[in-house]
Every structure is written in structure tokens, then in C-alpha cells.
Amino acid sequence: MAKILIVDDERHILEYYTEVLSEDGHQVITQDSGYQLLSKIAFHQPDLVILDIKLVDWDGLELLQEIKSFDLTELKIKIRRAVDARSPALFPGAEVPLSPTSF
Numbered sequence: 001m002a003k004i005l006i007v008d009d010e011r012h013i014l015e016y017y018t019e020v021l022s023e024d025g026h027q028v029i030t031q032d033s034g035y036q037l038l039s040k041i042a043f044h045q046p047d048l049v050i051l052d053i054k055l056v057d058w059d060g061l062e063l064l065q066e067i068k069s070f071d072l073t074e075l076k077i078k079i080r081r082a083v084d085a086r087s088p089a090l091f092p093g094a095e096v097p098l099s100p101t102s103f
Contacts, residue, residue, distance in 0.1 A: 001024070001025040002027070002046075003026070003027045003029065003045070003047050004017075004021055004026050004028050004029070004047065004049075005031060005040065005050070006018070006021075006028060006029070006030050006031070006049075007031045007033075007034070007049065007050065007051045007052055007055070007063075008030075008031075008032065008052040009032050009056045009057070011032070014030045014032065017050065018030060029044050029046060033055060034057055034058025034059075034063050035058070037058075037063060037067075038067065038070070046075070047074075047076065048075075048076045048077070049067065049075065049077045050077075051063060051064060051067075051078070060079070064077060
């Protein structure tokens with residue numbers, strides 16, 4: 001199964017995704033801030049990053065651009081946000097929206 005890194009500053013969201021994805025056999029790594037995210041990606045080499053764009057300490061869209069600036073062509077990134085995210089043009093380099101059937 002996939003190694004998935006979830007980045008969200010809301011503990012209940014991290015716990016929910018961890019529970020659901022672990023039950024499906026995925027290896028889940030969590031991060032509650034944007035701090036040192038790039039080094040965590042380099043260390044764990046996840047197959048997928050689920051990134052909240054409204055982090056308390058970082059702008060998720062800036063993080064997305066930083067991640068995409070590295071040569072990580074195999075890394076898939078999903079955006080998670082509280083409001084409707086229907087336009088991929090808003091988030092260049094990411095697949096949107098995140099839905100329960102995305103995995």
C-alpha cells in the first residue's frame with residue numbers, strides 16, 4: 001500500500017485520516033505544521049501528501065510551491081481545505097478536490 005503524509009493543524013483531522021487510511025493498509029505519517037515539512041518529505045519519501053492549505057503557521061499554497069520546486073515527479077499532492085475547491089487552476093501542481101474516493 002501507499003505511504004501517506006498528512007499535513008494538518010487540526011488534531012481531529014489527523015486522527016480521522018490516520019484511522020481510515022491505516023485501516024485500508026496504508027502507512028500514515030502526520031505533520032501538524034509546515035515547519036520542517038520539506039525535510040520530513042525527504043526523509044520519509046511518501047507516495048502522497050495530503051496538505052491543508054489553511055495551516056496556522058504556514059500558507060499551504062506556499063508550501064505546495066516549495067514542494068513542487070523540488071524534483072519529486074513521482075510525489076502526488078492532494079489539497080484539503082474547509083471550503084469548496086473545484087478549480088484546479090487555483091492550485092497549480094496539485095490534484096483537487098480531496099474526496100473520500102480519492103484513494
